[in-house]
Amino acid sequence: MSGEEFKAWHRPQVQCLVSAGADLIAMETIPSLKEAEALVELLREFPNTKAWLSFSCKDQKCISTGRTFAEAIQVANRSKQLVAVGVNCCPPPLITPLLTSASQHKPPDVSWVVYPNSGEEWIQNIG
Numbered sequence: 001m002s003g004e005e006f007k008a009w010h011r012p013q014v015q016c017l018v019s020a021g022a023d024l025i026a027m028e029t030i031p032s033l034k035e036a037e038a039l040v041e042l043l044r045e046f047p048n049t050k051a052w053l054s055f056s057c058k059d060q061k062c063i064s065t066g067r068t069f070a071e072a073i074q075v076a077n078r079s080k081q082l083v084a085v086g087v088n089c090c091p092p093p094l095i096t097p098l099l100t101s102a103s104q105h106k107p108p109d110v111s112w113v114v115y116p117n118s119g120e121e122w123i124q125n126i127g
Helices: 001-018 033-043 071-078 093-106
Strands: 026-028 049-055 082-088 109-116
Touching: 001 026, 026 033, 033 049, 033 071, 033 082, 049 071, 049 109, 071 082, 071 093, 082 093, 093 109
Parallel strands: 026 049, 049 082, 082 109
Antiparallel strands: none
């Protein structure tokens, strides 16, 4: 998908949450920089909205598509509307190395948000 396609796909959900009066929008389990960039741009359409952005990660340094978590945090830094950045839906042993790998890129006024999965692994043919 292109950045514009990502924005078009996410826009109705964000609009619905903003209209409902959500105080904070969770933009989570993001696997790619392209989708993160689109969400940062989309958030600008809702200037009074705050959010967090969390990524799905495949190993101790990379998000699901193979780009580094540090790069992902730098994309998130393009938004003054994000109050937290982090990781979700990944095995607990990955959390500390991921945060360490990107800590120098996280602004001091932005919090980490972290919620790993139970540690189970998803196997394509089994579930």
